[in-house]
Amino acid sequence: MNLLEEEIKNITTEIVERNKFFLIDLLIHGNRGSRSIEVFIDGEKNVSADDCAIISQEINSQLENLPDIGLNYNLEVSSPGVDRPLKFLRQYPKHINRKFEITYKLDNETKKAIAKFIKIEGEELTFTSSGTEIKIKFNNIIKAKVLISFS
Numbered sequence: 001m002n003l004l005e006e007e008i009k010n011i012t013t014e015i016v017e018r019n020k021f022f023l024i025d026l027l028i029h030g031n032r033g034s035r036s037i038e039v040f041i042d043g044e045k046n047v048s049a050d051d052c053a054i055i056s057q058e059i060n061s062q063l064e065n066l067p068d069i070g071l072n073y074n075l076e077v078s079s080p081g082v083d084r085p086l087k088f089l090r091q092y093p094k095h096i097n098r099k100f101e102i103t104y105k106l107d108n109e110t111k112k113a114i115a116k117f118i119k120i121e122g123e124e125l126t127f128t129s130s131g132t133e134i135k136i137k138f139n140n141i142i143k144a145k146v147l148i149s150f151s
Contacts, residue, residue, distance in 0.1 A: 004068045008037060011062045016041050019055055024080050024087055035073040037063075040080045042091050047079035085145045089138045092120055095146055100127065103142040110142065 005028050016023045021043040029036040041047055056077040063069050086092060095117055103112050115127035115134055127134040
């Protein structure tokens with residue numbers, strides 16, 4: 001990460017956290033004159049379009065002061081969306097009672113399951129699948145994605 005990207009990340013992280021959210025991902029593409037900055041945020045509560053707009057305005061006002069950014073850049077702030085796997089433990093609590101597609105390690109073996117997330121205790125997550133309880137330590141989760149349910 002170069003100096004400008006590090007500065008963008010520091011500004012973004014500070015603003016996101018001040019607004020009671022947390023940074024999930026920051027993607028910076030292109031170069032001066034055609035830069036694209038994608039910011040993905042999440043929180044203990046759901047992220048609204050208004051939340052994204054407020055954070056975007058605050059980040060934009062700070063980025064405009066950076067001499068190396070240039071005038072032509074595109075900034076997008078959004079929540080990760082259901083198509084992105086969860087990356088951090090603090091993303092899980094708001095998804096209790098939702099169905100997940102999970103890939104995890106158990107005894108040096110990679111397992112996959114579609115299961116309902118029922119509770120979290122410390123760093124251990126508990127899911128159920130076909131009446132069977134699955135307890136997984138967070139650091140053993142390879143990929144966890146919330147499944148959309150229309151029921």
